[in-house]
Amino acid sequence: LAKTTQPISMDSYEGQEVNITCSHNNIATNDYITWYQQFPSQGPRFIIQGYKTKVTNEVASLFIPADRKSSTLSLPRVSLSDTAVYYCLVGDGRTYKYIFGTGTRLKVLA
Amino acid sequence: EPEVTQTPSHQVTQMGQEVILRCVPISNHLYFYWYRQILGQKVEFLVSFYNNEISEKSEIFDDQFSVERPDGSNFTLKIRSTKLEDSAMYFCASSGGTLTSNEKLFFGSGTQLSVL
Numbered sequence: 001l002a003k004t005t006q007p008i009s010m011d012s013y014e015g016q017e018v019n020i021t022c023s024h025n026n027i028a029t030n031d032y033i034t035w036y037q038q039f040p041s042q043g044p045r046f047i048i049q050g051y052k053t054k055v056t057n058e059v060a061s062l063f064i065p066a067d068r069k070s071s072t073l074s075l076p077r078v079s080l081s082d083t084a085v086y087y088c089l090v091g092d093g094r095t096y097k098y099i100f101g102t103g104t105r106l107k108v109l110a
Numbered sequence: 111e112p113e114v115t116q117t118p119s120h121q122v123t124q125m126g127q128e129v130i131l132r133c134v135p136i137s138n139h140l141y142f143y144w145y146r147q148i149l150g151q152k153v154e155f156l157v158s159f160y161n162n163e164i165s166e167k168s169e170i171f172d173d174q175f176s177v178e179r180p181d182g183s184n185f186t187l188k189i190r191s192t193k194l195e196d197s198a199m200y201f202c203a204s205s206g207g208t209l210t211s212n213e214k215l216f217f218g219s220g221t222q223l224s225v226l
Binding site: 032036043045046060087096097100101 | 141154160165217
């Protein structure tokens with residue numbers, strides 16, 4: 001299984017760009033990288049997914065280097081409502097067992 | 111956007127009792143999952159289910175747990191004899207395919223299980 005490692009917590013201020021990096025050294029060739037956001041007492045919610053290079057959607061960007069051993073979620077101009085836990089998840093095509101890591105607790109300050 | 115729905119939102123039970131947590135996955139999805147989250151801790155994988163059988167399960171998913179898809183829409187998690195340490199938020203999820211096929215997990219809003 002491709003284990004993921006992320007910083008436990010980060011603080012930022014409103015309006016700043018936040019970058020959260022996830023390490024996944026043993027990612028498999030067919031695995032996609034997916035990021036989820038979780039607010040207290042809610043289920044994780046999909047943010048963005050990518051395989052390589054850069055992916056951008058209306059809420060975030062995902063940067064994946066050529067070796068795919070890490071990925072960086074970029075949140076532009078965060079607001080207080082972006083305070084949440086962010087998880088990266090690596091799909092394991094060999095099983096149907098998707099393991100969440102400890103996640104990164106982002107706190108956005110006014 | 112389509113949703114995974116879970117019922118009930120809260121369940122209180124006595125230790126030793128059986129509970130059934132219910133989920134309605136997104137209608138055209140094929141893969142179903144249960145996760146749990148103890149307060150303040152990370153989301154833990156319990157079990158995945160495909161083609162009417164368990165695909166994978168974690169060490170948490172022991173003989174006290176079972177899953178079933180009794181009809182074409184519901185997906186249930188049963189805990190036969192609840193323990194205090196089963197108290198957690200239980201999340202159901204579904205996907206159209208595996209995460210190697212550019213799919214994503216859709217999660218329900220969870221059932222908060224409290225075992226007294």
